[in-house]
Amino acid sequence: EPVPACNDLAVDAISRERLTRDFLAVRAATENLAATLTAEDQNIQSMPGASPVKWHRAHTTWFFETFVLKPHHADWREIDPAWAYLFNSYYNGVGEQYPRPQRGLISRPDVGEVGRYRSAVDQAVVELIESAPIERWQELAAIVRLGLNHEQQHQELIATDLKHGFSQNPLHPAWTDRPAAAEREAAELRWIGFEERIAQIGAFDDGRFCFDNEMPRHREVVESFQLASRPVTCGEYLAFMEDGGYGKADLWLSDGWAWLQETRIDAPLYWQRDDDGRWWQYTLGGLRPVDEDETLAHVSFYEAFAYAQWAGARLPTEAEWEIAAGSATDGNGPFADDGRLHPTAVTEDRNGSPAGMFGNVWEWTASSYAPYPGFQAPRGAVGEYNGKFMANQMVLRGGSCATPKGHVRATYRNFFYPPDRWQFSGIRLARRA
């Protein structure tokens, strides 16, 4: 059962009961992700851009404390100002931040203290939801709902950051011992055509939840195009590798080629070859052979671009992707709730629509992350949530196997830097009609 965090309701239609229920469910889902981890597992940070699980647990709590309790809960007492310094991620509007690359050094507060911090904040937020005066209800409900969507984003980061940390350990620790999803064949790749149009892009401003970066809804000219019926598989990517794709300069963006020379990368993240030449990949279920039908993940924008060049295609723009997503009919997945945190093979959509648009892997688009025409960040520190990141990053669409079900939608814009690979990021091809 998905946890939609009220995203299906306009904020003025959210009841206290519904918000309480969603709040507790989202908060519990975070704890659930950490349940099998040791204290050390929760404290490691394997690169500056990743954070420890314990930090995510504390930071999401700090978010509620800072943006919900402090302004709305008269009796709330901050535990220690140093905690605000430690667990503020990047909100300059509410104070300085502990250096991000050092989050793995925060041994104190320990996992027990962070657990108690979560409980104390949970209790206070629930009290507040139940008792807030009616005239502040809409404001409160809106910020709680933002906090829940924020926490779901961090749930995905918990999975991807932990995977990166675990991958550094030669013991190949597993987060889950559930068997991998039943093996199945990927669908044949087909091209699905879309007519030229002046499209409406972005989210409606109808009170249902979306992030500020999905608005305003606006028009864009989109020429006719074709989209691949499913994302690229590991087997298809292996063919690119075997054809020498990593060594052909003409397939790569100049910055991508420089990145290859510097990093000596020659395979997706988490892939390794054994002495017999067989490819393995580290997963949150441990080390497993690469399955050719499985959807490819953990490639950078540069690799996605080069693969598309090699395949005689290109990446879709985010407008193209959003148009196509509007026609998707299947439920898709897998999502984080499926408990495996790993992609599967994508089969044919029963209506011939693009399959696997949601869940499984984020799909790199050809679009840089930029404000929509007329974009305005909200006032105050919450305005730092999205807008200030609109440079140097590329948009990804559709959610992944680590995204909570119900969190993502057709207009949802995720964004990462071109070389980033530790997300479940894959490729869907497009081409001229």
Add this chain to the structure above:
Amino acid sequence: EPVPACNDLAVDAISRERLTRDFLAVRAATENLAATLTAEDQNIQSMPGASPVKWHRAHTTWFFETFVLKPHHADWREIDPAWAYLFNSYYNGVGEQYPRPQRGLISRPDVGEVGRYRSAVDQAVVELIESAPIERWQELAAIVRLGLNHEQQHQELIATDLKHGFSQNPLHPAWTDRPAAAEREAAELRWIGFEERIAQIGAFDDGRFCFDNEMPRHREVVESFQLASRPVTCGEYLAFMEDGGYGKADLWLSDGWAWLQETRIDAPLYWQRDDDGRWWQYTLGGLRPVDEDETLAHVSFYEAFAYAQWAGARLPTEAEWEIAAGSATDGNGPFADDGRLHPTAVTEDRNGSPAGMFGNVWEWTASSYAPYPGFQAPRGAVGEYNGKFMANQMVLRGGSCATPKGHVRATYRNFFYPPDRWQFSGIRLARRA
């Protein structure tokens, strides 16, 4: 008298006489830029992204040798394969390249040898233009014309790279001893409105010269907007500085703020304050006081963005800029041909159109450098000219005081990385209508 390098003619209308004349004029303009420089001046490289003047003189010659003489001139004999290695910039399709950050170590060939190389290639190209068989004329004329536009781009780099190199010298060497342009007042800033439209953006494919990245011409929805009547002045930027603009995190993009912390930048490039608090700037005419009416140059995209935030405005998209440029009526400038290589104050356009759109300073746009819908890079090594750089860079428009007159046009797309400041890059504001 401008040197338009035949850009005003479709390629099938270019005569041998006209092309010869333009060829010699462009080639001479390069030599003219270097005429007052010592051999050492021509060999210094002050950062990995800049190149020595001598290298530019040799590289532009290598371009003609490689793409004009080798394919078209039966008798051409390459001087030394090592020269091709030294002077190939980034064309993987024609061979490996000497490491870019080491170009300042190329003491041999010396300035005399490079001069003789230029002469030998000039002579052979002129022979070729005069004698090429008629059936290869169009192909030849097209590649020569590309080579001339290429050389003009390097003329601008000669100026900006030399300025950066000279600025490292406490003796403040001057490239010119001509007096600075007559001082004059900048026009008042006005806002000029543009209606919403579905605009045609990009160059016509009519045989007149443009770069591949300006095509194909295509439609974009552009909402109504207002554009500033002139670019930002040094005085306006000083007000931003004095208001603490470099210290207010909420004005900056996240990457811009991180860049500030790392570089400790607190003024435009080449600005320095004396003990009395007065601002000076290094120019190619030596050290001079900052003139408040002069058009601001040498700011990064990050600074341009922050300034616009501070001013309650934003940067224009490249489509907006191109629409507005279509309405410009003045000749504008200054351009490189004016021989001062420094911006001036922008006065009112006599028809009330946006003033100073061409020449003076490149204007950062809000648009990342991306392919237009349906963009196709040409086949072969020349296809590496533009397309492979379409990531991580922002578009600038309009040319600068170091751009040769006639080289730039309304559809022209220049591009640099967000932190780059050594170009004559400035700011023009836009805002919602």
Add this chain to the structure above:
Amino acid sequence: EPVPACNDLAVDAISRERLTRDFLAVRAATENLAATLTAEDQNIQSMPGASPVKWHRAHTTWFFETFVLKPHHADWREIDPAWAYLFNSYYNGVGEQYPRPQRGLISRPDVGEVGRYRSAVDQAVVELIESAPIERWQELAAIVRLGLNHEQQHQELIATDLKHGFSQNPLHPAWTDRPAAAEREAAELRWIGFEERIAQIGAFDDGRFCFDNEMPRHREVVESFQLASRPVTCGEYLAFMEDGGYGKADLWLSDGWAWLQETRIDAPLYWQRDDDGRWWQYTLGGLRPVDEDETLAHVSFYEAFAYAQWAGARLPTEAEWEIAAGSATDGNGPFADDGRLHPTAVTEDRNGSPAGMFGNVWEWTASSYAPYPGFQAPRGAVGEYNGKFMANQMVLRGGSCATPKGHVRATYRNFFYPPDRWQFSGIRLARRA
């Protein structure tokens, strides 16, 4: 009661009982250091040159497993080859090593597993000590004794690495809540003279324990000199700071001055100034005001050199130090066994000998770490223990407040790189007679 690890006995005089007792005592002392730490505390690594406490606990165990159990214990079964990879520090002779800067990422095995690893190895070593055939006893006893001295060295590193890690946390975690040592006044500084001699330097080869780098005992010409009666105090160092010592280039070695410019260091490690200009220092008992009588610690060789220049003196050579240490009469200290892991003030030696030579702080010497004439490293992987580090490091003498009592002696040579400051490293002055 000190734990001398049999160092007072020649190896052929060590009984099984004595070795068992010492073995268990040293092993318990390690566990004791970690007893109050959380799992996260034990896993953090705050710089590449430091290691997590858990890693030290595992590595010292691996040392016994590798050099004692594997060669001597027929029934020993290695737990997992990946553990040998993780916990081998630098012994190329026994295999590859997990990258040192990533030791903080080793979340698995967790603290519980490492505890069980220690117990299993302890039990097997004790069995072996009790049951080893007499003809292998001497060899076994020698390697166990080396392992114990090795473990004591790591006990000191546990304290210093943990201190460095804790110091990164704005909560200032304390390892101990014992009150700081009773405050007392430091003795007046006197100069104690030593006659010129041809000295015998280094350890006797008499079967009592010493490291290979203390041998062979050899002769050196040592001119007459004077040694300070006690190490430099915090108050004396404050005077150097207040006199602008960190800003006077002529006091510093060239490399030291470059290090200052790069790091912007202007005080000992762990010192910070509050808004009132008062100096505080982070200690393993939490944040405390700087006590002027206390012995100065946490300075680099560069700072020690500059201080000595400023004071009109110099650092002693290691031969001078060793001669003077031979005349020391007091028990000195504090050592790690005192449970505070912090230096104290040094009072007058009752016989007028140099006071505070042992314990408290390591004293930088003017001598680079080099082999004594005729030095031979032992054969095999154990030969990597000391010899291969004889470049780029300086010798320190005398032990510190984090050194286990009984571990150090007059001939003991410790060594660190000139910029290192995270050890309890201080200064004792010398000068010409």
Add this chain to the structure above:
Amino acid sequence: EPVPACNDLAVDAISRERLTRDFLAVRAATENLAATLTAEDQNIQSMPGASPVKWHRAHTTWFFETFVLKPHHADWREIDPAWAYLFNSYYNGVGEQYPRPQRGLISRPDVGEVGRYRSAVDQAVVELIESAPIERWQELAAIVRLGLNHEQQHQELIATDLKHGFSQNPLHPAWTDRPAAAEREAAELRWIGFEERIAQIGAFDDGRFCFDNEMPRHREVVESFQLASRPVTCGEYLAFMEDGGYGKADLWLSDGWAWLQETRIDAPLYWQRDDDGRWWQYTLGGLRPVDEDETLAHVSFYEAFAYAQWAGARLPTEAEWEIAAGSATDGNGPFADDGRLHPTAVTEDRNGSPAGMFGNVWEWTASSYAPYPGFQAPRGAVGEYNGKFMANQMVLRGGSCATPKGHVRATYRNFFYPPDRWQFSGIRLARRA
């Protein structure tokens, strides 16, 4: 004819004529080194630790201007204070310095201006030598003599820095077109024994020139040892390489091994292998095959150490080297004056003494660069000449093929960092008697 710069005379015995003659000869030798170089050749800087030839020409002139003319010549007028900033190397006592890694950016003053600077200073110094009042003669003569020895050191750096710069150029520019020295066989390696002694080490304080770091003369215990009869040849070093020496961790110091992993070095500097596996080396006479009899040069201390380990020997201490040098009987060489700037094969000494101790290649010793007992740097800025470098460097002895004849002596101490290779640095073995 050597240019001994009066080093054979006590300062009170130097006549004005002799000093003038030596002054002009040394100054001319510098110009001679640069005579065949282009302006660009003289301006390149291929690494932070190297300097352009033009800079060396200007800096040595600045040295005379600063330490001779300014204090002694009443009429001297400084050309431009910015020149003092540009050409001061590291003397904090006389002012700030232009950043060393940017010396290659100093295009102005150009080679012509530097030549005129040299002439002007030369003329003034000669006037001064001829006219200085008798009561200041000794002081003047001493500082001029220091300036000449300083200039000779820079002559060696001109050769080695230029070689490094030229080596970056795929055209392999040659400084000389003189044929390489006649090929000859290296002598058989013999071991020459030296008895144990209490040696007198360092220079006599008798008025003849030596650097401050060679004093005071003092006693050291030196145990009996054997020294190789000649330095290591290229052929011997090739045997080490072919035996896998660069891949055997047990031969290397720990820092040396880390240096290998980081740099991926696997041969001496300037060596390269062609497709047939034949070894070539870049020399100042161009690219040449490696000659197995030639004396090995361009290895680091780390490589020298590893080679010695592999050969079952060690490096000599500087005291051992100095004792042996006292017994050398041959004239040795080659020196810079021979005009080839490249090592030759060393043949047998006719008296059976160690051959090739002087000239050819500097020989790494096992001794770190440290002050002799009682060392005192001179007062004032000249005191920065040597003393402040006494950390982190190793001593080399004997001079090289780029050292001016007459400049070096048995007590002369050169020093470089362990990884440095761009000097003509080689290996002589020692071992226990």
